[in-house]
Amino acid sequence: MKQQKFTITGMSCAGCAANVEKTVLALDGIKSAAVNLMLGKLSAEYDSQKLSAEKIAESVQKLGFGVTVDEEEKQATIREEQSEETGILLKRLKQSAVFSILLMLVSMLPESILPISTIANGFIQLLLLIPILFINRAYLTKGFKSLIKGSPDMNSLIMLGSAASLFYGLSVLLKNIFGDPALPKQTAYFFDSAGMILVIVTLGKYIEGRSKASATSAIEKLIKLAPDTAIIEIDGEEKEIAASALKPGDIIIVKAGSAVPIDGIVYEGNASMDQSAITGESIPVFKQKGDQIFSATTNVNGYIKVQAVNVGKDTALAKIIDLVENASYTKAPIGRLADKISGIFVPIVLLLALITFTTWLLKSVPFDIALMRAVAVLLVSCPCAMGLATPVATMYGTSKAAFSGILIKSAQDLESLAHAETVILDKTGTITEGKPAVTDIIVADNTYNQDSFLALAASLEKLSGHPLASAVLNEAEKRSLKLEEAEDLKLWAGQGISGKIIGSEIIAGNKSYMDNSSVELGEYAQTAEKLAKEGKTPLFFAKENKLCGIIAVADPIKENSIKAVEMMKEMGLETIMLTGDSKITAEAIGKQVKTDKIIAEILPEGKEAEVRKHMKSGKTTVVIGDGINDAPALTAADVGIAVGAGSDIAIDSADIVLVKSDLGDAVTAIKIGKAVIKTIKQNLAWAFSYNFIMLPVAAGVFSSFGIELNPMLASALMAMSSITVVFNSARLKNSH
Structure with a gap:
C-alpha cells in the first residue's frame, strides 16, 4: 500500500x-x-x-x-496555496462588484433619471449580469456537476438560486417583448438578485478564506522555522548549499544567529541553542561535542559544526509538522453527527425549496414571490457552517498545542482529553527526572570495601539498560573503577538481573527477588526499609546466594511535578501513581506529589491490566509514561501521553507526545482538549440553530408578520454563518 x-x-x-x-x-x-x-x-x-x-x-x-x-x-507551502486561492477570489470579487454595482443602479434608478424603456432596461441588466455569471462560473459548473452526479453541495444551492433568478428574469423579458402590448410591462426582472447572490457569496468565501488561513498559519510557521540553506566546508572554504541537498553524515557549520536545518550531533565546538521551536522552552540550552541537535533550533551564542543524522522529512521538525497536519485529517466523535447531517442536508434543502415554492403557489401567492422565497431557502441554508465546526477548531487546537511542545495525533484524543476523569502516572521519568543517582552504598560482606562492591555491582548491571542500573554504572565511572565481564546474563522483569562474574553466580534486584532466591537479608531488611521510607530505591546484590550489600538509588522529583498534580486535582481529576517500586518507596514519593492513590510493586505486564481494570469502571482514563514497559498501558488507555525524553516505543504507542517531558504540559493538553471540544459544541450549536431558525424565515413562514428574506440578504446570512464559525474557533489562539 x-x-x-x-x-x-x-x-x-x-x-x-x-x-x-x-x-x-x-x-x-x-x-x-x-x-x-x-x-x-x-x-x-x-x-x-x-x-x-x-x-x-x-x-x-x-x-x-x-x-x-x-x-x-x-513540505507543503500551505500559505502560498491558500494565498493564491484567496487572491483569485479577491480578483473575482473586484471584477464582479463593478458589474454588480452598475446592475443594481440600472435596476433601481427611476425612469425619470434613466429614460429608457422597460425592455431596454431588461436587456441592459442581462448584459451586465452575463460577465458576473462568467467571472463566477466556478460555482455554476461545480454545482451542476455535483447535482447531476447525485451529490448536490453548497455550489448546487448557489447555482440553482442564481439560475432560478436568471430564468425568471428571462421569462419576464420575453413576456415583455412578445406579450400583449396592451398589458403593462413587468419591471421586476430579478437579474440584480442573480448577480448579487454570486457577489455576496464570493465576498463571504474571501473573508472565510482569509480567516481559515490564520488557522493554518501555524503549520506554515513551523515549515519556515528550518532554513532552506546550510553552510558546509569544502577545501577549507565555506560554501552555502540548499538544505535539501544534505545527506546523513554531512557536516555543516552553524554560526551564532543561524538556525539548524537538520537533526544531528555536535561534531565540534559549543554553543547555547534556543530549542523553543521544538520544545516550547525559551531558555537556551548549552550544547557541546556529542550532544544532540534538532532542526529549527537556533544558535544564540557560539560556533559549532554539526554532523547530520536525520535530514528532510526524517527530521524532528518534519515529524512535528506531519503530526499536526495529519491530526487535522481526523474527526472527533462529536463531529460525526454534523458529518451525517451534512451528507443529507442539501437534498433536504432542495426538497424544502420545492415545497416552499409549491405551497405558496397553491395559496395563490404571485409566482415571483413564491419563486423568491424558494430561492431564499436555497441560499440561506449553510452546510458549510456544520462542515467547518469541527476541523477549524481542531486545527487551531492542535497548532496551539504544537507551539507549546505538545504533539496531538488525533482529534479523537482531544475529545477524550476533554472528558478525562482519571490520570494514571508512571513514576520513573514521568513524575521523577528519570536520572537516578546512587545515594548510599552499604557493604554487608567484609570481603568487600565500597569500591570493590560497587565494581561487582556495576559489572553485573553493565548491560542491563535499566535506569537504576545506569545510576550504578555512572557512580562506578566517577570512581574510575575497573569492571569485569559478566556472562549468562538474564533479566527478570520487575525483579532484577542475574549472571556470572569470574565463575560466581551474582544476582541483583529487589527484596522480592532476594526472597525468591533464598538470600538471607537479616538486619539489612530493616536498613532497606529505612532507605525506602526516604524515597530511595534499595538494590540488593548477592553472590552465590549470600548478600554482598545494598546500593540505594534515588530519582529526584521533577521541579514541576508537584504543581502539575495539584492542578490536575483542582480540575477534578483523580490522580494515581503506578510504579514497579516497593510500596514504601512509592508512598514516600506519593506523599510528596500528593497523588490520590498509589499502586506499587506492579510488574511491567501488570501495568496494562491495571489500566484496563480501572477503565472498566467507565471512567475516561489518561495514562502518562515514558518507558518501554509503559507502552502497553499507553496503548490500552483512552489517551496515552508519552513524555518526550522517553523511549521511542513509548512515543510510538502514545496518542500525545510531550516534547519537553514537562508534566505541566499534560495539564495544558487537557485544557486545550476541553477548550477545543467546548468550541466545537458552540460551533455546532450555532450551525444547527442558525439553519433551524433561518430556513422557516426564508420560506416565508413569518411573512404575515412582515418578516421576509430576499435572496440577496439570504446569501449574505449564509456567508456570515460560516465566517462566524471560523471567528469563534479563532478565539482558541488566545485561550489559556
Whole structure:
C-alpha cells in the first residue's frame, strides 16, 4: 500500500470535501481516503498495483477541482496555496462588484433619471449580469456537476438560486417583448438578485478564506522555522548549499544567529541553542561535542559544526509538522453527527425549496414571490457552517498545542482529553527526572570495601539498560573503577538481573527477588526499609546466594511535578501513581506529589491490566509514561501521553507526545482538549440553530408578520454563518 497526499483547489464547503472522498473511495484499489478542507488536501492510501496517483487526481479533476500530486520530499507551502486561492477570489470579487454595482443602479434608478424603456432596461441588466455569471462560473459548473452526479453541495444551492433568478428574469423579458402590448410591462426582472447572490457569496468565501488561513498559519510557521540553506566546508572554504541537498553524515557549520536545518550531533565546538521551536522552552540550552541537535533550533551564542543524522522529512521538525497536519485529517466523535447531517442536508434543502415554492403557489401567492422565497431557502441554508465546526477548531487546537511542545495525533484524543476523569502516572521519568543517582552504598560482606562492591555491582548491571542500573554504572565511572565481564546474563522483569562474574553466580534486584532466591537479608531488611521510607530505591546484590550489600538509588522529583498534580486535582481529576517500586518507596514519593492513590510493586505486564481494570469502571482514563514497559498501558488507555525524553516505543504507542517531558504540559493538553471540544459544541450549536431558525424565515413562514428574506440578504446570512464559525474557533489562539 502507498500513502500519497494531493493538493486540491476550489473546495468551498463540506459537501465538496464529501464528494471528493466519495469519488476517490469508489476507485478500485483504494484502501482509505480523507479530505482536509482546511488545508485543501486529500490523503489517500492505495494499492499501487491497481491504481496510480495520476488516476486518483484525474477522478477528482472530473468533479471540477484543481489537483496536484504532492512531492514526498517537499513540505507543503500551505500559505502560498491558500494565498493564491484567496487572491483569485479577491480578483473575482473586484471584477464582479463593478458589474454588480452598475446592475443594481440600472435596476433601481427611476425612469425619470434613466429614460429608457422597460425592455431596454431588461436587456441592459442581462448584459451586465452575463460577465458576473462568467467571472463566477466556478460555482455554476461545480454545482451542476455535483447535482447531476447525485451529490448536490453548497455550489448546487448557489447555482440553482442564481439560475432560478436568471430564468425568471428571462421569462419576464420575453413576456415583455412578445406579450400583449396592451398589458403593462413587468419591471421586476430579478437579474440584480442573480448577480448579487454570486457577489455576496464570493465576498463571504474571501473573508472565510482569509480567516481559515490564520488557522493554518501555524503549520506554515513551523515549515519556515528550518532554513532552506546550510553552510558546509569544502577545501577549507565555506560554501552555502540548499538544505535539501544534505545527506546523513554531512557536516555543516552553524554560526551564532543561524538556525539548524537538520537533526544531528555536535561534531565540534559549543554553543547555547534556543530549542523553543521544538520544545516550547525559551531558555537556551548549552550544547557541546556529542550532544544532540534538532532542526529549527537556533544558535544564540557560539560556533559549532554539526554532523547530520536525520535530514528532510526524517527530521524532528518534519515529524512535528506531519503530526499536526495529519491530526487535522481526523474527526472527533462529536463531529460525526454534523458529518451525517451534512451528507443529507442539501437534498433536504432542495426538497424544502420545492415545497416552499409549491405551497405558496397553491395559496395563490404571485409566482415571483413564491419563486423568491424558494430561492431564499436555497441560499440561506449553510452546510458549510456544520462542515467547518469541527476541523477549524481542531486545527487551531492542535497548532496551539504544537507551539507549546505538545504533539496531538488525533482529534479523537482531544475529545477524550476533554472528558478525562482519571490520570494514571508512571513514576520513573514521568513524575521523577528519570536520572537516578546512587545515594548510599552499604557493604554487608567484609570481603568487600565500597569500591570493590560497587565494581561487582556495576559489572553485573553493565548491560542491563535499566535506569537504576545506569545510576550504578555512572557512580562506578566517577570512581574510575575497573569492571569485569559478566556472562549468562538474564533479566527478570520487575525483579532484577542475574549472571556470572569470574565463575560466581551474582544476582541483583529487589527484596522480592532476594526472597525468591533464598538470600538471607537479616538486619539489612530493616536498613532497606529505612532507605525506602526516604524515597530511595534499595538494590540488593548477592553472590552465590549470600548478600554482598545494598546500593540505594534515588530519582529526584521533577521541579514541576508537584504543581502539575495539584492542578490536575483542582480540575477534578483523580490522580494515581503506578510504579514497579516497593510500596514504601512509592508512598514516600506519593506523599510528596500528593497523588490520590498509589499502586506499587506492579510488574511491567501488570501495568496494562491495571489500566484496563480501572477503565472498566467507565471512567475516561489518561495514562502518562515514558518507558518501554509503559507502552502497553499507553496503548490500552483512552489517551496515552508519552513524555518526550522517553523511549521511542513509548512515543510510538502514545496518542500525545510531550516534547519537553514537562508534566505541566499534560495539564495544558487537557485544557486545550476541553477548550477545543467546548468550541466545537458552540460551533455546532450555532450551525444547527442558525439553519433551524433561518430556513422557516426564508420560506416565508413569518411573512404575515412582515418578516421576509430576499435572496440577496439570504446569501449574505449564509456567508456570515460560516465566517462566524471560523471567528469563534479563532478565539482558541488566545485561550489559556
